[in-house]
Amino acid sequence: TQLLEQSPQFLSIQEGENLTVYCNSSSVFSSLQWYRQEPGEGPVLLVTVVTGGEVKKLKRLTFQFGDARKDSSLHITAAQPGDTGLYLCAGEARDDYKLSFGAGTTVTVRA
Amino acid sequence: DTAVSQTPKYLVTQMGNDKSIKCEQNLGHDTMYWYKQDSKKFLKIMFSYNNKELIINETVPNRFSPKSPDKAHLNLHINSLELGDSAVYFCASSQSITDFEAFFGQGTRLTVV
Secondary structure (H helix, E strand, O other), X not given: OOOOEEXXXXXXXXXXXXXXEEEEOOOOOOOEEEEEEOOOOOOEEEEEEOOOOOEEEEOOEEEEEOOOOOEEEEEEOOOOHXXXXXXXXXXXXXXXXXXXXXXXXEEEEEO | OOOEEEEOOEEEEOOOOOEEEEEEEOOOOOEEEEXXXXXXXXXXXXXXXXXXXXXXXXXXXXXXXXXXXXXXXXXXXXXXXXHHHOEEEEEEEXXXXXXXXXXXXXXXXXXXX
C-alpha cells in the first residue's frame, strides 16, 4: 500500500482547459512537495507546502495543502502543451527521514 | 552548470555483469539519495547518505552497494545484475537530512538483457 495516493492516474485535456490533480493520504505530513517530471529527465521541484490550509500559486498553477495536512491538490488554469508531464506529490510522514512519492499523474495537454 | 549530474545516462548490460553509476552534486548539500523508478513510474528510495554516512538502506538486495567518498559524491555499484534490476535510477540531493526539497539528476536508464 502506498502512503500517498494520487488521482487520476492519467489526464488528457485540450489546451486552455483547467485540470486538478489530487494527492491523498491517511497520514499527516509535516510538509508536502509537488514535482514535475518530463520524459527522459529527473523530477523537478515545483513547490513545498507546509501549513495546513496553505495555498501557493506559481503562475497558472495553484497548490493547496489540506487543513489536516493529509492531502493536497494541484490545479492548473488554462493548461498549455508545456504543462504536459508526470506530476508527483511527495512527503515525509513518519519522522524517518524518508521522502515517499505518490504514483504520479500523467498529464497530457493537446494543442 | 548542472546541479546534480549522474553518469552514464544509458546503460545496457548482460545478466550477471557488475556495473556502476556515478553521481555528483555541486549544490553544497549534505544529503544525497538513490531512487529507483520502475516501469510504472513509481519512485522508491533505495539509499540516503548524510555527510558520507549511510542513513537509509531501504531493504535493497546487498548486490547494490552505495559508496560516498565525500559529501558531493554518491556512487552506486551493482553486482550480478538481474533482469529485474532494469529501471531508471535517479540520484538526488537535499540541503540536509531534514530538508525534503530534493534536486534530482537526469537519471540512468539501466537495461539488463
